[in-house]
Amino acid sequence: MTQQRRIFIAGHRGMVGSAILRQLLAQGVSPAQIVTRSHADMDLTEQAQVRAFFQAERIDEVYLAAAKVGGIHANSTYPAEFIYANLMLEANVVHQAFSAGVKKLLFLGSSCIYPRLAPQPMAEDALLTGPLEPTNEPYAVAKIAGIKLCESYNRQYGASHGIDYRSVMPTNLYGPGDNYHPQNSHVLPALIRRFHEAREAGAASVTIWGTGTPKREFLYVDDMAAASIHVMNLAPEVYHAHTRPMLSHINVGTGEDLSIGELAALVAREVGYQGRIECDSSKPDGPPRKLMDVQRLQNLGWRATTSLADGIHLAYLDFLQNHRTAAAS
Numbered sequence: 001m002t003q004q005r006r007i008f009i010a011g012h013r014g015m016v017g018s019a020i021l022r023q024l025l026a027q028g029v030s031p032a033q034i035v036t037r038s039h040a041d042m043d044l045t046e047q048a049q050v051r052a053f054f055q056a057e058r059i060d061e062v063y064l065a066a067a068k069v070g071g072i073h074a075n076s077t078y079p080a081e082f083i084y085a086n087l088m089l090e091a092n093v094v095h096q097a098f099s100a101g102v103k104k105l106l107f108l109g110s111s112c113i114y115p116r117l118a119p120q121p122m123a124e125d126a127l128l129t130g131p132l133e134p135t136n137e138p139y140a141v142a143k144i145a146g147i148k149l150c151e152s153y154n155r156q157y158g159a160s161h162g163i164d165y166r167s168v169m170p171t172n173l174y175g176p177g178d179n180y181h182p183q184n185s186h187v188l189p190a191l192i193r194r195f196h197e198a199r200e201a202g203a204a205s206v207t208i209w210g211t212g213t214p215k216r217e218f219l220y221v222d223d224m225a226a227a228s229i230h231v232m233n234l235a236p237e238v239y240h241a242h243t244r245p246m247l248s249h250i251n252v253g254t255g256e257d258l259s260i261g262e263l264a265a266l267v268a269r270e271v272g273y274q275g276r277i278e279c280d281s282s283k284p285d286g287p288p289r290k291l292m293d294v295q296r297l298q299n300l301g302w303r304a305t306t307s308l309a310d311g312i313h314l315a316y317l318d319f320l321q322n323h324r325t326a327a328a329s
């Protein structure tokens with residue numbers, strides 16, 4: 001049975017999609033069972049391409065890890081691209097998967113779905129209880145739409161068509177395959193690159209964006225991949241015992257956070273940078289805190305295993321091996 005499933009990983013070249021691919025193979029899934037398309041081969045925002053793909057490929061399970069993704073600057077600068085691309089690709093994948101008879105789908109959202117000032121830690125039922133963070137509202141609205149797409153198809157067609165579309169909400173992620181762009185990346189890869197280049201240049205100081213006081217939670221990408229596969233494979237009676245039809249998403253995180261200033265000090269230590277760390281408070285902080293309540297996921301039998309120090313070490317090794325030349329150019 002397991003040998004015959006055909007699994008589509010949307011976004012398999014991205015940080016999370018490539019980690020899901022690695023882990024499925026490591027768990028014994030045959031390469032022949034895994035179906036992938038690069039962005040160049042299939043643009044998921046194009047309905048006709050997505051329809052043709054699902055009609056031709058007889059897919060059983062979808063990991064929807066493709067998205068337009070970026071840090072606080074990219075979200076603030078390209079809001080139209082973030083809302084358009086994410087709404088379109090989610091709607092296309094969910095609807096065309098359903099139309100082609102796909103029974104299982106896992107949608108990856110984001111912790112930014114929760115209100116800017118949600119009570120901490122943020123439980124799943126904080127969704128739609130208050131205003132969103134302005135720097136990433138368009139992306140967050142698209143991710144909320146993704147959750148509601150899955151819930152709506154389950155509600156209308158779950159019993160009649162036997163579909164079970166699930167959603168996981170990752171906290172801030174990092175690790176091998178991350179984006180090290182100096183402006184558009186998330187904070188952790190941005191700091192790895194900046195501290196590395198400062199150490200190489202012998203710079204006296206490194207500037208981080210914002211006040212350094214916002215708190216964030218960071219999950220290593222291999223843990224995210226493991227959580228995704230765990231949630232996808234949960235027996236329906238187990239999964240549904242812990243979710244509700246209109247509140248079906250599951251937070252994925254470590255349950256621990258730290259300030260951006262503390263993170264910068266950790267990255268500097270890993271990279272071996274010993275100069276000053278300064279803050280540019282003209283840059284946005286974003287929400288003051290985004291800590292996930294991970295009780296639901298723990299009740300479903302999963303918790304993170306990679307410590308932040310170990311994860312940063314592994315991420316820096318990946319930067320040195322695979323991204324250093326590209327990042328330096």
Ligand SMILES: NC(=O)C1=CN([C@@H]2O[C@H](COP(=O)(O)OP(=O)(O)OC[C@H]3O[C@@H](n4cnc5c(N)ncnc54)[C@H](OP(=O)(O)O)[C@@H]3O)[C@@H](O)[C@H]2O)C=CC1
Pocket residue numbers: 010011012013014015016017038039040042043044045064065066067068069085089108109110111170171172173174177178179186
């Ligand atoms: N990274 C993080 O900190 C967080 C990520 N997430 C979510 O996790 C998921 C994975 O993110 P991550 O791996 O970091 O992102 P990446 O940017 O590393 O990967 C996303 C992948 O999706 C592909 N893609 C984007 N648009 C399209 C499209 N229109 N058609 C086909 N492929 C497309 C990209 O291809 P290409 O590069 O060629 O465009 C890329 O391979 C996303 O849903 C994201 O929202 C949630 C919270 C935090």
Ligand SMILES: C[C@H]1O[C@H](OP(=O)(O)OP(=O)(O)OC[C@H]2O[C@@H](n3cnc4c(=O)[nH]c(N)nc43)[C@H](O)[C@@H]2O)[C@@H](O)[C@@H](O)C1=O
Pocket residue numbers: 070071072073075110111112135136139140171172173183184185186187188190191208209210214216260283284285286287
């Ligand atoms: C995953 C998540 O990612 C984004 O939200 P964010 O958590 O604000 O992510 P970020 O990693 O970009 O920043 C975290 C904090 O870090 C500070 N910071 C310091 N120095 C740098 C820096 O050099 N780069 C960046 N990017 N941030 C920096 C920065 O000012 C902020 O206070 C959303 O787009 C959202 O859509 C989303 O889902």
